Amino acid sequence: MTKRVSITPEAEKVIAELKARFGELMFHQSGGCCDGSSPMCFEKGDFKIGGSDVKIGEVAGCEFFMSIDQFEYWKHTHLTLDVTPGRGSSFSIEIPMGIRFIIRSRLFTDEELGDLEPVEYFES
Numbered sequence: 001m002t003k004r005v006s007i008t009p010e011a012e013k014v015i016a017e018l019k020a021r022f023g024e025l026m027f028h029q030s031g032g033c034c035d036g037s038s039p040m041c042f043e044k045g046d047f048k049i050g051g052s053d054v055k056i057g058e059v060a061g062c063e064f065f066m067s068i069d070q071f072e073y074w075k076h077t078h079l080t081l082d083v084t085p086g087r088g089s090s091f092s093i094e095i096p097m098g099i100r101f102i103i104r105s106r107l108f109t110d111e112e113l114g115d116l117e118p119v120e121y122f123e124s
Contacts, residue, residue: 002108002115002116003057003078003117004057004078004079005058005079006059006079006081007059007060007080008083011101012059012060014099015062017097019061022043023043026041026042026043026044026045026063026065027040027063027064027081027101028040028042028049028065028066029067029070029079029103030090031067031069037070038088038090038092038102039081039101039102040090040091040092041062041093041094042092044063047065053065053066053068054066054120055122056119057117059081071119076107076108077105077106078106078108078112079103082102082103083102084100084102085098085099087100088100
């Protein structure tokens with residue numbers, strides 16, 4: 001099955017550092033607050049997931065969520081979690097390291113669209 005979200009080796013190294021310090025982590029793709037539309041990393045459970053969110057996959061053992069409304073716009077898009085130098089203006093836990101997570105995206109091919117990993121919806 002085609003994954004909806006993947007990760008670069010550089011981002012995977014940052015996650016390993018953060019896990020060593022904070023334990024289990026999770027991601028939520030921000031929908032326009034703070035740094036625009038950026039992935040935010042939290043200690044697992046620090047961001048409350050509910051009926052307005054969807055789990056689109058996992059990266060480096062971390063669940064990756066976004067709001068259902070945003071998913072409707074991005075459901076045809078493959079996301080790649082990466083890092084870049086510079087402090088973002090979000091609540092994500094990597095910010096004090098002088099870096100921030102970013103998303104690189106591309107449209108799925110027709111072949112990939114026919115074989116996508118399912119998403120997980122939650123009840124309110």
